[in-house]
Every structure is written in structure tokens, then in C-alpha cells.
Amino acid sequence: MNFKVVKLVGSTGNPNPTKAPRDAESRRRARESRLRSLTADHQLDHVLRALAAEHVEGRRPGRIRLRPEFAQLAKPITGPVSDRKLPAVRQRPPSTRLISPSGTSQALYLTVLFIAQCQRGPGYKPDTTRPVIAHHTNDPEVRPWSDLLAVPATEGSGAGTTKHDVDDNRRRQLVRALRRLADDDMRLVTLPNASRGSRKEEGFRPQMEAGLLDVASRRPYVVPGDDEKVFSLPAAFFTNGWHLALTPSEIALLMVLWVRTSDAVGVKGQTSVAADTRLRRYALSPAAYGSHQMLHRFGLLDVEYPEGRNAVDGTFADYSTKYSEDTPPPLHKFTLTEAGFERLAVPTVMATLRGM
Template identity: 30%
Template sequence: MPNRSTAADKIKARLDALTALRRGGLSDVSLGYLNLLGQGKSSHRGKAVRLRRTYLRHDVPRPVERERNGLPREEQPPAARLIAPRGVAGRLHLVLLFAAHCQASPGRQWPNRIPIEPDSTQPFSWMGLIGAHARHTPGGRRVASPRVNKARQITEALKKLRDQKLLEFPNEGTSRPFRDFRLLCDSGASTDAAPIPYTVPRAADPGIDVPLHFFLRGWVNLLTPSETVAYLMWLDVNQNPVHDEPYVTGVERAGHFGLSRDAYETHEPLHAFGLIDVEPALLRHEDGKYTDYGTQSGRPICHRVALTNGITRNAADSIEPVLHEFAATGRWSRPLGTRVYS
């Protein structure tokens, strides 16, 4: 767990980025999602974005040397492999899947024709659909504007998704290598020799349904990569129950989802933001250790986590007061007067 000064620095940076995003048109990004959804297939309107379950979770758990650390990156499911302190690859990939759901029918491939930068011939661009804090960088050989930096963030994210076998560049080697890039299957099963084209999942395909509010209300752009993947994990735990209560054991969290304990601990900010309700394990200390381990007579000592309707609230308005509270107290807490329902 980071020390107080390190945590405070991270929170300040996050608040600064949130302020910059709001000034830089975060609401316009969400409006872009709403417009994209409006042109979509009627079967998707008012519904969710479905992710294949293997995007998040191995069907058979992988053995782990240290449960605390999760799986090595190369053995993690695709969603966990996209967790990184910098870059927008995980965020961009989810927005790509959202766009595919808007523009293609279940069972069909998505013909991506959205350009990276806006032009007069296209109603959408990836720069307009991604909320990313791109600073002006003075000095050096070139002076990069926020626009140039944002375009670079997106192209670097596309390269990372290509490296993870989640998309391909049919125009690689040309003057416009990123034009009309193609999504590969979100299961992560593609190889260089045998790429699997992405098709929009059908309702019968094993998966999870991500609420449209996750995109329309700004959460996709404001949660950290670890918070995002942890939230997807809790969606899976609640939508595809393995136990009679909504919890995940350390072995499941590490071996199935590939996540470290640090990623699991994001249940604290997710609870404070109002996205989940957490029933703490009675005998568990803050450091993860237990008092009288095994005395709850067959009831695993794990937090119970239920989804709430907090996803329907504006993400920026929900997150900002929580970050200010953490900056003042060093603890995650839900603001007084905030009511969410399971």
C-alpha cells in the first residue's frame, strides 16, 4: 500500500486531470457516445455492451506462485493485460467495443470507418470519442500541442492493442497505417498465424453486460485502469454467480482474473464512488490478514460485493468529492447524503 505522501500525489494528479478533462470537453465526449448510440442497431438501444467472458476470466484457473501478485502479465486474460499506469489502451478498447455494438448487429463483424482525427466527412473521430488528458509539451526539438499529444496517445494505444492481438492494421506499411484498423476477437485467442475477427457477441455467448451508463455517464474515461477491470470483475461475479453470495476468493481473483491484491483493493474507491456496495468480511483486517482464520463455520472470509445503481450518476460529479475527501483524510469514504440502491 503506498505511503500517505505518494497516495496524496496520485490523488492530486488525478484531480488535476479531472479538472483538465472537464475544461477540455468531457461532456462532448459523452455526447458523442449518445450520438453514436442513436445511429446504432435497434437491438442495442437501451441495452448493454456485451463482453466475452474470456476477455476477463480464464475458464480454468491458472496456477499462481503468489496469490497476492496475480498472474504474470503474459498469462493474464486480455482485460488484466491492459492495466497500465500510463496510456489509454484499456479505455480505448472498451470504447471500440461500444462503437462496434452501435454499428454492427450481434454475430456480425464491425467495419470500422471512424478516423483517428476529425475531418469534414465523418461525424465521429477517435479523438472525439476518447477523454484523455493530453498536455502541451514545450521545449525539445518539436513543440507538441495537446491535439498532437492526444493523437499520439491514441496511436500508441492502437499499437499496444495490436501487440496484444486485439486488433490488426490492414494498411500497415502505407502512409496511413492506422486507417480502417480491424478489431480481433476480445477472447484474446488470436495469434499472428491465425487472427480471429471480432464479431459482436450474441446474447447466448458467455459474457458480461456492461451498462450503457458506463459509457454515457463518463465512467469509462474517469476510472483508473485497475478500477475499471475490477468493476468488470464485480459485474461478472454478480451476473455469472459461482457462489451463493457475491464474492471472489484470492485464488479465483488471481487464477481466473489474473488480478493482484492491489487491483482487488480498488473495491474501496469503487464503493466510495457509489458503484458497488461492500459488506466487509468480519474477521479481516485492513492488511488482508485474519483473526482466528476459519472460524466462520464454512462461510469464506471474503468481502461481499453487490452492484448498485450508482452507474447511472454522472461520473465526474461522483468521483470529484470522493477524491477531495481522500486528499483531506487519506481514506476512501462515500460522501454524506449520497444514496445509491442495489
């Protein structure tokens, strides 16, 4: 069945933005500042070492497997759709529900799935006894979640760069991220100890990637079985810190591309995303789709632009004479460059930003 698409932009026609974009230089500076803050008091180095240790000490999965429902809707959105008014948050798949300025919730949930698959095999539930924050009553040999997630040192807290400030800020952001993941609009974790007077987030339980909102009970996360349909991403995405260095929109687009090239695991072919599919199946905004330009600069994505299409703004010089709603122009073709994830993320992104 064909549905009408209202005033689409980005992947099949000329952009028609309703707001002027933020100054590119200010965005670049803000992003550089955020990346520098991740390294405050060497927290990023500590986190990457901890993630690598969890991988090596565990099952050493080469790829981390996710169910497609994390990045795509089981049933496409019906009725008119428009880039000017994206579907409500509750109508989006979790990967795009998690797009936010900080990205902490997105990074945390993905880290939880990575650790689960380092620890447990297909068909098993993850261990939920790992402490959120180190406490004198916990086993000192078990790394708390606060050691496995780097956060911007100064984000929304006024924290400085001393070890005490960084650690305290990381704890606050971790707690906020867990509460967001547990929210009824997310349903990606549950907090069984929420009624406690303190340490409410301890013992949190991850839920299935679909984050189902239309069922009465939540479904506890289980490592995907060998017979399940999945898409996968390299373990280096985590051990080299790409889940921390990329923006939530960049990660959401990567998830879409991994889903679309998942038929042959580990062998990534070429794919395109039509505007109708981008909105109805992935609820992906034009800005998130446009992040392919930065992913290409970082060496993570090869982009083949159609003849006559401007690689910078996506426009066609002869759009009005050659194309229409019934005859859309050809699409970008994307190929994931997975060797790029073998490099350390933050130095790679910083060097790219400074060279722009």
C-alpha cells in the same frame, strides 16, 4: 484439483506488502490532476456528447455485452502462484493485460466495443471505415475516433490546454493506444495498413475480446450472438464517462464482478472472490482487488465486510489464533450498485476525492 497458493495476500488473509504504498495524499492529488486535464478545452463534454449521440442515433443498446474471456482465463493457471510475483502479462486475461498508468488503451478498446454494438446487431462485424483522426478526405458527417475518446491533456507530451494542444495530444495518444492494442502481447486490434508511409492506424480492425496469443491467426471481432455466454455492463458506463474516470485497476475489478454475476443479466447478485481464484482465473493483483474501497466510495459497489475484518486494511485482529492456510477467514461480499453509473463519472469521482 487443489493447487498450492504461495504467500497470498489481500482477499483471504492479512496483507504482507513488500513495498510501502505511495502516499495516499499524493495519489489523490495526481488523480485529481488527471481528471481536471480530461476536461481541458471542454474535451470531456464534447466526447460525452459524441458518445451519447452514437448511442441515440444507433441501436440504443441498454447493455453492452462482452464475452467472459475478456476478464477471465478459459483455463485457470496451474502450479504455485503468489501475489509477490503475478503471472507474466501474456498469461493474463485482456482486462488485466490492459492495466497501465494511462489507461488509454483500455478505454479505447472498450469504446470500440460500445460503438460496435451501437451500430451493429448480434453476429455482425463492426464497421471499420470510421477514420481514426479527422481528415479532409473523410465524410464530415462521420465522427472520427479522436472525437470519441478523452485523454489527459498533458500526459507525457508537455501539451498545454489550448484546443490545438489538446487535439494534437489526443491524436498522439490514440495512435500509441492502437499500436499497443495491436501488439503481439495484446492482439485486440489489427492494423491492415501498417505498411503505409502515413496514417498507418486508419482502418484498424477490432479482434475478439479474448486476445488469443496461442493461435496463428487472429479472430476478427463479431458482436456477440444471442446464444453466446456473455456478461454485460450498462450503456451508461460509457455515456456518463466511467470508462474514462475510473482507473484501469478499478475497471478490471468491475469486469471480474460483472462476470461473476452474469447468470441473470441485469440482475446483479452478491459475489466474493477468493485469493486462489483471483490469481488463477483473473490474474488480479492485491492492489487491483483493493480498489473495491474506492468503487464503494463512488457509489458503484456495496461491500459487506466479514465480522472482525478491518474495512480499511483488510486485516483480522485475531487472524493468527482463528485462521490458517487450511482454515481461511470469510471473504468480502460484493454487490454491484448499477444505479451509480447513471451519474456523471468525473464530477462524482472529483467530489469523492475532495471529500477524503
